[in-house]
Structure formats: C-alpha cells, structure tokens
Amino acid sequence: MDWIVLLPPVVAIVLALWTRQIYLSLFAGLWLGTTILAGGNPVGGLRELADQLVAVFESESNTRILLFCLLVGSLIALVQASGGVKGFIAWAREREWGSSRRGAELLAWSIGVVLFVESNISSLTVGAVSRPLFDKLNLPREKLAYYCDATCAPVCMSIPFNGWGAFVLGLLGAQNLGVSAVAVLAKAVLFNFFALFAIGFSLMLALTGWRFGAMRRAETRAEETGQVLREGAQPMVEDDVARIEPSEHVEPQARNLLLPVGVMVSMIFVGLYVTGQGNLMQGSGATAVLWAVGTALGAALLLYTVPRFGGKPPLSVSDAMDWVVKGASGLVPVTLLLVLAFALGQVSQALEMGAYVVQLVGGQAAAWWMPVLVFGVTSFVSFTLGSSWTAFAILIPVVMPLAAEIALPLSLMLGAVLSGGIFGDHTSPLSDTTIISSMASACDHVDHVNTQLPYALVQAGLAAVAFIVAGILAG
Numbered sequence: 326m327d328w329i330v331l332l333p334p335v336v337a338i339v340l341a342l343w344t345r346q347i348y349l350s351l352f353a354g355l356w357l358g359t360t361i362l363a364g365g366n367p368v369g370g371l372r373e374l375a376d377q378l379v380a381v382f383e384s385e386s387n388t389r390i391l392l393f394c395l396l397v398g399s400l401i402a403l404v405q406a407s408g409g410v411k412g413f414i415a416w417a418r419e420r421e422w423g424s425s426r427r428g429a430e431l432l433a434w435s436i437g438v439v440l441f442v443e444s445n446i447s448s449l450t451v452g453a454v455s456r457p458l459f460d461k462l463n464l465p466r467e468k469l470a471y472y473c474d475a476t477c478a479p480v481c482m483s484i485p486f487n488g489w490g491a492f493v494l495g496l497l498g499a500q501n502l503g504v505s506a507v508a509v510l511a512k513a514v515l516f517n518f519f520a521l522f523a524i525g526f527s528l529m530l531a532l533t534g535w536r537f538g539a540m541r542r543a544e545t546r547a548e549e550t551g552q553v554l555r556e557g558a559q560p561m562v563e564d565d566v567a568r569i570e571p572s573e574h575v576e577p578q579a580r581n582l583l584l585p586v587g588v589m590v591s592m593i594f595v596g597l598y599v600t601g602q603g604n605l606m607q608g609s610g611a612t613a614v615l616w617a618v619g620t621a622l623g624a625a626l627l628l629y630t631v632p633r634f635g636g637k638p639p640l641s642v643s644d645a646m647d648w649v650v651k652g653a654s655g656l657v658p659v660t661l662l663l664v665l666a667f668a669l670g671q672v673s674q675a676l677e678m679g680a681y682v683v684q685l686v687g688g689q690a691a692a693w694w695m696p697v698l699v700f701g702v703t704s705f706v707s708f709t710l711g712s713s714w715t716a717f718a719i720l721i722p723v724v725m726p727l728a729a730e731i732a733l734p735l736s737l738m739l740g741a742v743l744s745g746g747i748f749g750d751h752t753s754p755l756s757d758t759t760i761i762s763s764m765a766s767a768c769d770h771v772d773h774v775n776t777q778l779p780y781a782l783v784q785a786g787l788a789a790v791a792f793i794v795a796g797i798l799a800g
Contacts, residue, residue: 330676333358334709337669341754347770351665358672377668387667389615394660395653396618397449400625402652405569407629407639409581410457416579423458430531437476441484444758448473450586452765465547466554466768467776473762474777475527478713478750479520482743485510492714496721509735516740518788520747526784538779558769575639584628589621666711666755673710692731697792699724699741707749711756716746733799744788752781
C-alpha cells in the first residue's frame, strides 16, 4: 500500500483540472493526505489539516512570499489609480512599443528574459508592464500568463546567477563530488533541455503567432469577441483591482509605473547582496522580493502623494492608503491558494512521496536510459509537489552518486534533474510560480494551466528525445 502516498497531490491536481474548483480541490487533496498521516481517521485528518495550515507560517520563506503577494496587490492598485498604467500605454504607443501583437508578445518575452534575478519579480514585472498592452490588443490573459511562466523558472535556472543557482550549488556541495560544483552546474545548464526549449518555444510563438490547443481557442475568443478572459473565469486578481481607472483630475504619466517597477527590480539586487553578505548567489530570494516590493510600495506612496513643485499630487494620503488596503484585499484569493499549496507540499513530504518514487524506479533501467528516466521521475515529483526546489532537494542527493556509479557525466544527470524540476514548476497548478504568473496577468488559474500545458508537453517530449540521444552518446 506504499502507493497510497501518491494520492493526495494527484487527487488535488486531477480534481482541479476536472472541476476548475482549485480551492476545493486543494482542500480535498490536503484532507486526504492528513487523513493518511492520521492513520486513516478523517476526523484526526481534519485536526492534522489545521496543524499543517498553521505550520505554513512557521516557515519564514513561506510567510515572506505570502506577505509579498498582499503587497503586490497594493502596488498594482496604486500604480493604476495614479495613472501610471494609462501613462505607460500612451508612452509605449508613442514609441511604437507593443503596438502590434508581435510587438506586445516580444516585449513580454524580453522583459522575462532580462529579469533572471528572481522568478516572482520576473512574472510580476512582465504582468504589470504587458497586461495593459495585451488588453488593448485583445490578446487573451492566458497568453500573457504563459509568457510570465515560460520566462520565469526556465530563465532563472538557465542563467543561474541568482538564488536558484545558489540553492543547487549548495546541494551539489554537500555531495562531495570530488569536482567543482560550479563547473558541474555550468555544464549542466547546457543539458537543461526543457528550460532551453521552453524559452526558445515561447520566442518562436511570439515571432510567428503560431497557436494550437486550448491557447488557440483562447486567442480566437479574444480576437472575435474582445473578451480577454473566458466567460465565467475567476481571475487571480479581483477585477476591481485589475481594472482601476484613475480619477479625472489625475494626469496619466508613464513614470508613475516605471519608477516603482524600477525601484522594485533594483532592490532585488540589494536584497540578494545584503542577505548573501556580499554574494548575490548566496542571497535569499524570498527575503529579496519582499524587501523589493515593500520598497517599491513606499516609493510609490511618496511619488503619488507628495506635491510636485507646488502642484497637486495624483493621490491624497487618505486615498492612497485606501488603495493600499483595497489592493491587498484583492490578492487574498491567491494568498489563500498559496497557503493550501504550501500545506499540501508539507504533507507530501511528510508522506515521503519523493523517496517512494525514487525507490520505485531506481536501478530499473540501462545506463543510457537513465537521463530520460531521471527527467521523467523529477518531472512527476515536481509536478505533484508543485515545487522544483523540493524535487531538487530529493533527487540531487540520489542522482549524483548514481551518475558516478554508472559512469554517466554528472552534468548530464544534473541537467535531467533541473529539467524535470523546471517542468513541474512551469506546469503544476500547485506551483507558486504558476500561481504568481496567473496573479501577475490577472488570469483564471485553471485556464492558465490548461492553455499552457499542451505547449509544455511538446517541450517535454522534445526534452525526452534529447535526453535519450544524450544518454546514448554519453554511454
């Protein structure tokens, strides 16, 4: 009956995709997991469920991410109420930025690639800058969420000068490989096939406008009806926060958006430098993003409420604070979703799901099959847990000694782990990066997952073929 440990995340994911009720599905999966932990007693499972929800806040990293989400809502509301979004649209049109479908999609892709320092900031900035342009051009929010996600975790792990790289280096260093962990990671970037295909595939879509599957239906809907969201959709950001119009006396100015976003991005480097004690690679991503959005919010409040050369500021202090509270309240749904996802991840780890999957397939394949098998196992673990970092922590200590034993390149096997982890982070409805991509684009979360999954599966198929070829050549 060891297989029963797989049920909680699998049930949550299947129910979410089937019913579109993401909160109820997560709760059901969580309750099933805590019931198993309680020895099959559903009442004891409810008590354990409450304990697991409370335990989410015992993690400093989790709490920082939850606070980050609420502050992001405040920042989104303030930027719109100040006329920053309207001003940016006018400013971008004057320079013919994002004036066409291709231009808007390339702009979203480019921002995501440039901001490789932190995944959440990448998604947030892509959404904040591009959402007004996508809406004006009748491009669906699902497509914007896809660009937020495709240039989020894949880029951060392909240019690992950030917390992602530091985390993997720490795991490698603990394995006593006898070789430089930095050298192994640097070579593994070239074998991170899924991430490379995800970045290249999204660029190709932006350039060509090619579409298929659920995304094609979403784009056709938006083009023919002007509905950037599916009828009945439940966007991760409440509509009264996603569509705030500035008052008539407010003069729309691009700087009201660009300055706070610039402060936020800049503060990421400061946060990583300070928390890493001078080493960006060792900094805390969760701390850095919280500092960044908090500083950006403070800068926005000053920019919008302090009179300029005797003129009237865009917002009064009272109005600005009202928007801060209203914006944060609009992000309560995504915050609740993250709490449930974090709790389900805790329960899956307590059930030792990852260790069971590794034990199930360990030693069952020839050496040349091992890279694609590791990719598949890591993808499953990451997808069901909703966390690439957890998958890395489970699989790297197992895969690195295995690679040495069967004489396969360490960098190839590490690349398989990284690719599998990124697949789960990019596609799982439980992943915080997927959730934040839905939030940043103000998209229905299940619609985002459904529309990007066919694209991700194509990229995963290409990555699997690449790992088979690489395994044969290496063997």
